[in-house]
Amino acid sequence: MKKMIEIFKNPIFLKLFFANFTSHMGSVIGLTAFMFYLLDRFSEQPVYASITEMMYSLPTLLVFFLVGVFADRLDRQKIAYHCDTISSILTLLLFGAIFIGWLPLIFTVLFLRSGVQKFFFPAEQGILQGVLSKDDYSTAAGLNQMVMSLFMLLGNAVAIFVYWTAGIYGALAVDFVTFVISAILIRKCVIPEEVRLPNGKHSWKDLNIQSVAKDFTAGMKYILNHKLLLSLIGGFVVFGIVNGGFSVIPIFILKYKLAPDSYEEYSILLGVAFGAGVLIGSIFSSMLTQKFKFHVLIVAGLVISGTFIIAASFAPTTWLFLMIIFIAALGLPLVNIAIGGWMPSIIDPKMMGRVQGWINPLMMLSQSITLGVIAMTFPSVITVEMLYWLVGGCLLIVAVFYTIILPKYVKEEEPHSAVLNS
Known part of the structure; x- marks a missing residue:
């Protein structure tokens, strides 16, 4: 505070x-x-x-x-x-x-x-x-996360x-x-x-066209040559899959499984439960960033959210489902605030715009592909429970990937960051 x-x-x-x-x-x-x-x-x-x-x-x-x-x-x-x-x-x-x-x-x-x-x-x-x-980067990211929640x-x-x-x-x-x-x-x-x-x-x-293409390519080369940054942005591609799936699966499980006759009313409560979870999680996450390393918080948030999203697919009642979604939402700010506080500290200020310019389209591409696959396969091929397993599983896979990759790159990055910020 x-x-x-x-x-x-x-x-x-x-x-x-x-x-x-x-x-x-x-x-x-x-x-x-x-x-x-x-x-x-x-x-x-x-x-x-x-x-x-x-x-x-x-x-x-x-x-x-x-x-x-x-x-x-x-x-x-x-x-x-x-x-x-x-x-x-x-x-x-x-x-x-x-x-x-x-x-x-x-x-x-x-x-x-x-x-x-x-x-x-x-x-x-x-x-x-x-x-x-x-x-102050993590504090600013925490404040922005609270506003979004x-x-x-x-x-x-x-x-x-x-x-x-x-x-x-x-x-x-x-x-x-x-x-x-x-x-x-x-x-x-x-x-x-x-x-x-x-x-x-x-x-x-x-x-002109030539200079814009050159700068845009320079942003891509900067990311590819920066192992820690590349690893973080690689996770954003999977986050796009999660965003695409999670934009529809809560309504799907209410409409087709838990509350087919009153899913619209429960969707309002779903928004309250999810928003409250993110808000409370943001408050605690902002405090935890002062005590734990960023990669530890990211992995913890991914494991919490991924585990409980999978658990939500087995909820027998609507109220239990809302409680599980609330807990799943608590973990998301750990990821968002840690990444939001970490990336400005490892990106050269002269390249910040071009790096940010790559993140959104990568997420949107994977999100659009995910929504297209869902549109073609649900419910004829995959069930609503499988969608939850997909989204939660993606988060857990990224958690494993980050657990293996990030500690190694963090050690390599520390000397570079010390020079960059000196």
Whole structure:
């Protein structure tokens, strides 16, 4: 707790933290409200809800090779600032598109806004790496994890309340205001030039196809030549499988096994149980990072979550299932906070954007493949219990892999890190 209080004394971190919070809050409220709007207006055409989800995910596959290069070659503060300002303008356009009622324009604006937002996180992470000390990385990761768990716990409820009371236009107004607040907070940050421009000054003229391809390839080579980093990112590919499976299997087991007649009501309780587990786990994980090595916490979190996800497949009642999911959620922050606190300390600040630019598409690719396999094989080939065994088993396999690999690479990395941070 003391470390959390101290880190908020850093004015740049304080502004960036609340900028990230407000920006994410607006996105959650806007997306959830828009999904309900489509389901209300086009209740007999649920395909529109699926298209909306695609408009938020597809841009990743189109801009992933740019986001990291931009974060390393251009002013990181300006990137984060313009992500919010352009998103606020596109929110106003979305307001008008919904008023007109032309779906192609609505989906186009959603696609563009999502694409713009993909540039925010690598730039913000690069700034945080530069303005925090090595000892503060895990604390910052813990705070971000707690915020994300609060959104899991309360985000949809707040979004639904705003939609019910103010309608889709009211929700978009909240969305617009949060982007503006986030932009103002980022604009007011006084960030050293070496943090904003870790590779020196570059202009848009420098970012031609050849230079972008060269920088993107340099990011890949940096990862491949960095054994510890490569091992961690290798685990992210499996985490994509876990994310893909876990995005659907809780609802599947409620609908097809435990509560077929009341699965919608129980899905709300499921969100509360999972969010509460992540929130409580985040609090304890933040304290444990000060006492244990990162790789120990990662393995412990993977074993806890993997074991109890497999156990959830054998739950005979819905309430026991919710209890097991709560326990499984306790282990996830150990993994997220440890990795979030570890990676900034082992990545060269000049390469942070390009490394971050590789992680998201790798996870999304494995996640998309997993969802495609599930769509083709469930329930004709595999059962819902098998899906839980797959997800939990993947976590346990990564735990074994990390147990064997990480201690060795940690010893090799320590001299290098000492030189890098001296």
